[in-house]
Amino acid sequence: MTKKDLINSGKVKSVFTTDNDNEVLIEFRDDMTAGDGARKEVMSKKGTYNAIISSKIFQVLEEGGVKTQLIELIKPNEMIATKLEMIPIEVIIRNIATGSLVRTYPIEDGTPLDPPIVQMDYKNDEFHDPMLNDSIIKALGIATQEEIDTLKELALKVNDILREFFDEAGIILVDFKIEFGKDKDGNIVLGDEISPDSCRLWDKETLDMLDKELFRKGKDDEVMEAYVEVYNRVIPDEEKAKFDL
Numbered sequence: 676m677t678k679k680d681l682i683n684s685g686k687v688k689s690v691f692t693t694d695n696d697n698e699v700l701i702e703f704r705d706d707m708t709a710g711d712g713a714r715k716e717v718m719s720k721k722g723t724y725n726a727i728i729s730s731k732i733f734q735v736l737e738e739g740g741v742k743t744q745l746i747e748l749i750k751p752n753e754m755i756a757t758k759l760e761m762i763p764i765e766v767i768i769r770n771i772a773t774g775s776l777v778r779t780y781p782i783e784d785g786t787p788l789d790p791p792i793v794q795m796d797y798k799n800d801e802f803h804d805p806m807l808n809d810s811i812i813k814a815l816g817i818a819t820q821e822e823i824d825t826l827k828e829l830a831l832k833v834n835d836i837l838r839e840f841f842d843e844a845g846i847i848l849v850d851f852k853i854e855f856g857k858d859k860d861g862n863i864v865l866g867d868e869i870s871p872d873s874c875r876l877w878d879k880e881t882l883d884m885l886d887k888e889l890f891r892k893g894k895d896d897e898v899m900e901a902y903v904e905v906y907n908r909v910i911p912d913e914e915k916a917k918f919d920l
């Protein structure tokens with residue numbers, strides 16, 4: 676598979692064309708950003724850890740019946756994926772109240788949320804990812820009601836599968852953000868990534884953070900240790916042997 680032209684360079688990933696029109700190559704870079712990209716650092720091997728973790732999670736979701744963009748991880752930090760037209764909605768699922776939820780609403784940090792909260796934010800740095808609702812999404816012409824319902828249903832299914840997956844690794848899935856796109860036939864497919872960049876993950880015993888929140892809080896020297904810990908817990912040893920890490 677040949678990596679050809681750069682189509683899109685996001686904050687932490689670059690997307691390239693390949694020799695197949697229906698596929699793209701996604702390169703996970705070592706950049707780490709916070710605050711809509713206001714703070715940016717390079718963390719050695721971060722792209723590789725995220726690509727491997729994200730691919731594993733997408734495989735697990737596929738096995739659970741969720742269609743994802745993943746085709747193959749061809750290098751430790753390069754994924755071949757189905758080309759999607761991305762929907763500019765960040766679907767967020769919250770199992771425990773924390774982060775922007777407790778900053779915005781009168782709810783105590785750490786409160787379990789049952790049923791989980793399904794939130795949708797507009798993926799738009801200029802407007803600082805404002806929260807959406809069904810009416811706003813339709814007014815902006817981003818998605819139809821049927822598509823919105825599908826996004827919510829799929830996000831809750833992802834949550835069910837991943838809560839169990841992380842629980843088996845001694846990790847609590849506190850909350851996460853996912854993005855979807857449409858393939859050439861108009862099917863809604865899970866895209867982007869699911870990694871410690873886009874999830875809040877807490878150690879089940881100690882409640883220590885194992886995700887990007889450490890970087891958001893300025894604990895830059897602890898971030899990679901946390902990502903490696905997630906990698907060590909969720910990637911089986913026989914799969915680790917394939918990567919020179």
Ligand code: 5GP
Pocket residue numbers: 765767773774775776804850851852872873874875887
């Ligand atoms: P919060 O709204 O509390 O800041 O974030 C909720 C969850 O969604 C967290 O797991 C956070 O990592 C994720 N999230 C929200 N917005 C973004 C974003 O723009 N990029 C990434 N990578 N994750 C996000």
